[in-house]
Amino acid sequence: MALNTQIGRRRQMILIKRLDIIKDEGGGSDSEFVDYWNTWAEVKEVRATRVAESYQDRLKKVYSVKIRYRKDKVVSSDMRIIIKGKDYAIDGDENIDERDGFIEIIAVASKV
Known part of the structure; x- marks a missing residue:
C-alpha cells in the first residue's frame, strides 16, 4: 500500500x-466578481525564482496556489x-496535469 505524502498540504x-455581466433596467450592463469556487489549496509565496523576478518591478507578492483538478471547474486569468x-489576480495556470490531479496557479498582487 502506497503512503500518500500529499495529505495535509492543502x-x-x-x-x-x-x-x-449583469444587465440593468436601462439596457446597459455592469460587471462584478461573484463567488465561483471555495476549495482547499496549498499556498506558497514565490521567492527568488524566475517567476518572482519577472514581476519584481510591479508587484508586491507572488503566490503559487496548488488546487485539486476538477473537470467541472475552469480557472482562467480573468478570475x-x-x-x-486579500484579492489576487490570476496570472495563469503554470502546470495543468489532469493525470496528477492538481493545477498550479500563479496569483499576483498589484502595488497600490
Whole structure:
C-alpha cells in the first residue's frame, strides 16, 4: 500500500471569483466578481525564482496556489483568488496535469 505524502498540504481555504455581466433596467450592463469556487489549496509565496523576478518591478507578492483538478471547474486569468481576505489576480495556470490531479496557479498582487 502506497503512503500518500500529499495529505495535509492543502490546508488553506481559498475563494475563486469569476466576473459576471449583469444587465440593468436601462439596457446597459455592469460587471462584478461573484463567488465561483471555495476549495482547499496549498499556498506558497514565490521567492527568488524566475517567476518572482519577472514581476519584481510591479508587484508586491507572488503566490503559487496548488488546487485539486476538477473537470467541472475552469480557472482562467480573468478570475480572482481571495487568499486570507486579500484579492489576487490570476496570472495563469503554470502546470495543468489532469493525470496528477492538481493545477498550479500563479496569483499576483498589484502595488497600490
